[in-house]
Amino acid sequence: MTICPMAPADHAWLRMDCPENLVVIHLAFVFEGELLLAAVAQRLHAQLKRHHQFTHRVQRGWWRAWWVADEAFAIERHLSEHRLAAGGGCTDLQAFMSAQAPHALPVDRPLWRATLVHGVDGGSALVMRVHHSLADGVSLMDLISGMTDVADGEPKVAPARAADREDLSLGVALKRAPRVLANALHMVFMRRDRRSALKGRPGREKAVAWSPAVSLQLARDLGERHGATVNDVMLAVIAGVLRRHLLAQGDRRVTAPLRTVVPMNMRPHGDAHLLGNQFGLVGVELPVHVDDPLQRLLAVRDGMNGLKSGFQGQLALALVRFAGLLPAWLQTLVLGIFSRRCTLIVTNVIGPAEARSVAGVRIDELMLCVPQGMTVGVGISIISYNGELRIGFLVDRQLMPDSAAAAASVRGSFEQLRRAACAAPVPAGDEVYWPVAVALDREACAR
Numbered sequence: 290m291t292i293c294p295m296a297p298a299d300h301a302w303l304r305m306d307c308p309e310n311l312v313v314i315h316l317a318f319v320f321e322g323e324l325l326l327a328a329v330a331q332r333l334h335a336q337l338k339r340h341h342q343f344t345h346r347v348q349r350g351w352w353r354a355w356w357v358a359d360e361a362f363a364i365e366r367h368l369s370e371h372r373l374a375a376g377g378g379c380t381d382l383q384a385f386m387s388a389q390a391p392h393a394l395p396v397d398r399p400l401w402r403a404t405l406v407h408g409v410d411g412g413s414a415l416v417m418r419v420h421h422s423l424a425d426g427v428s429l430m431d432l433i434s435g436m437t438d439v440a441d442g443e444p445k446v447a448p449a450r451a452a453d454r455e456d457l458s459l460g461v462a463l464k465r466a467p468r469v470l471a472n473a474l475h476m477v478f479m480r481r482d483r484r485s486a487l488k489g490r491p492g493r494e495k496a497v498a499w500s501p502a503v504s505l506q507l508a509r510d511l512g513e514r515h516g517a518t519v520n521d522v523m524l525a526v527i528a529g530v531l532r533r534h535l536l537a538q539g540d541r542r543v544t545a546p547l548r549t550v551v552p553m554n555m556r557p558h559g560d561a562h563l564l565g566n567q568f569g570l571v572g573v574e575l576p577v578h579v580d581d582p583l584q585r586l587l588a589v590r591d592g593m594n595g596l597k598s599g600f601q602g603q604l605a606l607a608l609v610r611f612a613g614l615l616p617a618w619l620q621t622l623v624l625g626i627f628s629r630r631c632t633l634i635v636t637n638v639i640g641p642a643e644a645r646s647v648a649g650v651r652i653d654e655l656m657l658c659v660p661q662g663m664t665v666g667v668g669i670s671i672i673s674y675n676g677e678l679r680i681g682f683l684v685d686r687q688l689m690p691d692s693a694a695a696a697a698s699v700r701g702s703f704e705q706l707r708r709a710a711c712a713a714p715v716p717a718g719d720e721v722y723w724p725v726a727v728a729l730d731r732e733a734c735a736r
Contacts, residue, residue: 291358292348293341295422297613298566298606300354301624303347303422304617305662309491311393312660314429315386315683316417317499319379319654320647324413326370328648329405334364336436342423342564343399352616359398366398373408379654382409383497383693386416386658390495390683394420413650424564426638426657426670427554431562437645437652446642449673457603465600472600476608479572479630482548486538487531487688488632491666494686499656500699502677511707515583517590520637522706523671523678524549524575524593525586527635529702530680530695532577537691546574548631550665551593553602569602570609570627575635582706621663628663635659640674658683 295303305312337343345356373381385406394400400420407413419429430448439445462469482488503526505519512522535543549572556567573596576588596602605627612620636659645652655674658681661667666685671678680699682692689695 291341291345291356293345293356295347295354295356296565297610299422299613301609301613301620302566302662303349303354303420304613304620305421305624306393307663308393309493310661310663310666310685311391312421312662313390313394314419314421314424314426314660315390315497315658316415316419316429316433317382317386317654317656317658318415318433318647318652319382319409319656320412320414320650321653322412322650323407324405324415324648324650326368326405329403329415330364330368332436332647333368333403336432337364340432340564343401346398347396347400347422352614362399367401368403368405371404371406373406375408377408378410380693382406382414382416383499386497387495387686389416389418390497391493394418399423412653415647421566421660421662425556425566425568426552426636426659427556427568428562428564429657430638430640432564433655434641434645435562437641437647440644440646440651441649443643448639448642457600457607469600469604473604476572476601476604476626479548479626481630482632483545485547485632486535486540487547487667489666489685489688490664491661491685492687496684496686496689496692497658497682498692498696499658499681500679500696502654502679503700503703505673505676505678507707508678508703515586515590517586518593519673519678520671521586521590521593523637523680524551524573524589524635525582525706526699526702527669527671527680528575528577528579528585528589529582529705530698531575531633532580533698533702534689534691534695535577537694543578545578546576547633549573549575550627550631550634551596552634552636553596553605555602555606566609567606569605569607570634571596571601571605572627572631573635575633582702582708586706624663628665631665633667633669634661634665635669635671637671638673640672642673642675644675654679656681 344362346359348355348357403417508519508522550570551573552568576585579585612623638657640655659668659670666688668683670681684692
């Protein structure tokens, strides 16, 4: 029997699970046609057998955990089939994923499940649930690239990648001691986020939703004109969406930003195939209190630039690794620095730059929904695929009961930002989802 110890950061993520907030990543591949279960099983087996995290179950100890080879491992124990009612579409697929979200993965086998869902707008979708202790978003995208082919007629395109981060070695810590110390003190003494409709104790009911696509090239062009990244642009779009959500929930005035935890990739370039978790968590003030879309972008840009030049991400990763070596109760206390002091988590995942396929069937949409962990109830993901961007929501239903409306409003929020003026016409359809918020926006424009 093969046994290997779990890395401290992965162990920390394993123990962040609680019944009200499972730390499980949700993936959805929406295909243009129907797939056979046998073809999916063959691809999963060929790719996942290379990684012990997908073929080993977890054996928990008092302070540590181990990967133990699952003698009964078979793809058939992890892969099932489901068919939606006639006429089903992406909305029904999201409802199916929402119903799965509260259920823990079986602990007697490796911590992942896959379902081939048929009847999604006449095609199939592969839904995967992967525990965060197995992999982070960057390594899962590498896994997906290996599991899929470049679609017929598509040129292979090198995906964009996050900038490399300076390693926090002892030498760097000593050389940059004032900055490192300032970042550490900021993390330790960070104030609690202000109360809002999005902050509270999570319950068991979850909701999954994602937005229509927006153009990656338009987002890149918009960012470049203002010295911002694509990530900055989409964070500003999310700020606009959440501002409308808060207004629609009855807040006549939104006067403070929301603290958001943003994962920052710390993985050396070329190590994505190693799976596991190699990212730090940094706190960003999301300017939902700013009513001008362009000013929201500039605020996000300035805040993110300050974080990129610092060491919060490196310190946070070191803290998670340290927490993974502690008793469970002490880990909860240490990592409460993040969970108690923020409202939501937003992650940016770079997917394949070209269209991909499985068994000759093209993938139309790719979505990854990020879990939250501990006491955070709102998770939002930004994912790029084949020249498009989508925003996904995996949220606590009682904290954000209208995540589908929020997802539907993403394109309108993007258009508002693109026009860079709140006096621009409201995109068609927004009145249906956000009548109160749209009216308040118009009042602001009139002022």
